[in-house]
Amino acid sequence: MDAMIESKIAERTVSDPMVPSLFRIERMKRETEDTFTLELSPFEETTKISFLPGQFNMLYVFGVGEVAISISGDPCKTSQLEHTTRRVGVVTKVMGLMKPGDTIGVRGPFGSHWPIDVENGRDFVVVAGGIGLAPLRPVLYHLMAQRERYRNIVLLYGARTPEEILYKRELERWRGKFDLEVQVTVDRGASGWRGNVGVVTPLIARAPFNPSNTVALTCGPEIMMRFAVMELQKRGVPADRIFLSMERNMKCALGYCGHCQYGPTFVCKDGPVYRLDHIASIFGKSEI
Amino acid sequence: MIQASLESVIRRHPFLADLPEKHLEFITGCAKNVRFPEGHTIFLEGDPANEFYVIREGLVSVELMVPNRGPTTVQTIAEADVLGWSWVSPPYRWHFSARTLQPTRALAFDGDCLRKKCEEDHDLGYELLRRFLSVVSSRLDATRLQLLDIYGRHD
Numbered sequence: 001m002d003a004m005i006e007s008k009i010a011e012r013t014v015s016d017p018m019v020p021s022l023f024r025i026e027r028m029k030r031e032t033e034d035t036f037t038l039e040l041s042p043f044e045e046t047t048k049i050s051f052l053p054g055q056f057n058m059l060y061v062f063g064v065g066e067v068a069i070s071i072s073g074d075p076c077k078t079s080q081l082e083h084t085t086r087r088v089g090v091v092t093k094v095m096g097l098m099k100p101g102d103t104i105g106v107r108g109p110f111g112s113h114w115p116i117d118v119e120n121g122r123d124f125v126v127v128a129g130g131i132g133l134a135p136l137r138p139v140l141y142h143l144m145a146q147r148e149r150y151r152n153i154v155l156l157y158g159a160r161t162p163e164e165i166l167y168k169r170e171l172e173r174w175r176g177k178f179d180l181e182v183q184v185t186v187d188r189g190a191s192g193w194r195g196n197v198g199v200v201t202p203l204i205a206r207a208p209f210n211p212s213n214t215v216a217l218t219c220g221p222e223i224m225m226r227f228a229v230m231e232l233q234k235r236g237v238p239a240d241r242i243f244l245s246m247e248r249n250m251k252c253a254l255g256y257c258g259h260c261q262y263g264p265t266f267v268c269k270d271g272p273v274y275r276l277d278h279i280a281s282i283f284g285k286s287e288i
Numbered sequence: 289m290i291q292a293s294l295e296s297v298i299r300r301h302p303f304l305a306d307l308p309e310k311h312l313e314f315i316t317g318c319a320k321n322v323r324f325p326e327g328h329t330i331f332l333e334g335d336p337a338n339e340f341y342v343i344r345e346g347l348v349s350v351e352l353m354v355p356n357r358g359p360t361t362v363q364t365i366a367e368a369d370v371l372g373w374s375w376v377s378p379p380y381r382w383h384f385s386a387r388t389l390q391p392t393r394a395l396a397f398d399g400d401c402l403r404k405k406c407e408e409d410h411d412l413g414y415e416l417l418r419r420f421l422s423v424v425s426s427r428l429d430a431t432r433l434q435l436l437d438i439y440g441r442h443d
Contacts, residue, residue: 130439160439187434189349189361194389197349197361199433202426205302206368221438227429 017254020060020105025098032164036096040081048078052113053138054273058253060105065091068250070135084134110253112273114139114217123152123209127228129200129220133157133166135245136219147179154181154207158200162186162193204231211236219245226284239277246271263288294319302368303342311412318398330386337374337382338400343367346392351385370423375399
């Protein structure tokens with residue numbers, strides 16, 4: 001097992017997973033018109049942040065409510081947490097109005113993680129749509145930190161418009177690296193946009209990776225992931241090397257309440273990251 | 289020499305890969321290498337459509353002129369993609385315009401010549417239409433996803 005995973009598991013000392021720890025908002029960064037990133041640090045300076053790429057936390061806005069939000073920061077940073085979310089519900093709307101210095105409750109980390117204990121020499125293709133890039137960002141940091149272990153690393157990212165592209169500067173920086181292929185596309189171009197226009201899934205067909213040697217990770221709207229899976233399988237990536245992050249309404253985050261049931265699994269406990277062949281019988285089925 | 293080089297490019301291009309040998313020579317005879325600088329209009333909406341292109345390198349914007357908005361990009365076509373299928377069906381006029389966003393290299397195929405040959409040789413017609421149908425099907429899927437506005441807010 002990867003030394004990073006072992007150390008992360010050893011570090012997890014959640015005494016009562018239902019009790020939130022207090023964190024301070026250090027920075028509130030507006031990513032797009034309706035999306036923001038919170039940088040949080042624990043009140044207790046001795047607390048070390050420990051999570052695996054793909055996991056999520058429950059963030060508690062006191063007096064308002066709690067929501068599940070995936071961790072979007074660098075797993076190597078042990079003093080700070082990052083969460084990127086969109087203002088869509090009551091809690092995230094209030095959260096979006098919070099300021100540096102405000103207090104927020106954090107429970108977690110919870111859930112499964114992206115495969116990071118992968119043998120050397122693999123290609124990685126990461127397919128993200130919209131805010132689905134946020135849960136994938138930690139695994140990109142991880143892959144870049146271990147760049148020499150892998151062959152091609154490809155990020156395919158689709159957003160609605162150029163204004164709604166997440167982590168723009170970071171994407172530009174990554175694109176400038178010769179060892180990471182970044183392709184961005186938008187559904188609707190605008191004047192001045194000189195990049196790809198169209199959905200993200202057709203980019204898979206021409207992306208530079210060897211399907212027989214590739215690990216594929218995808219996160220975004222479920223319909224996008226269905227088409228991404230079809231394109232990946234069309235190129236020959238086997239189901240046991242395709243991973244996707246599912247989203248359901250998570251409440252307790254411990255598999256007790258059942259709100260996030262997904263077939264015979266609970267997304268909070270068995271997911272959010274699933275291997276395709278483990279959910280092949282339910283993935284894309286209506287009412288599941 | 290030029291013919292041999294074109295044939296090897298055609299053999300390697302995903303759109304025409306595995307084309308039966310008997311058709312390869314003919315289709316190579318209908319092809320030519322083309323290069324377009326950035327900002328070049330390859331074809332214009334409404335003009336006669338007598339060619340199609342397989343892109344080797346570059347980026348092409350497929351555009352529609354929208355009143356009061358000007359040319360609007362509905363899709364981009366890049367390496368390994370096919371540009372243009374209006375040459376296949378009447379009235380053989382482009383439904384969209386195409387303009388390069390980057391310097392672009394492509395193979396241009398004489399659609400007029402291919403149409404005539406496909407009428408004579410239905411095996412070739414089937415091979416080409418099978419490939420074009422796959423492209424059209426993928427583009428239709430992509431357009432449907434675009435229409436769904438999947439990244440939009442749904443609250």
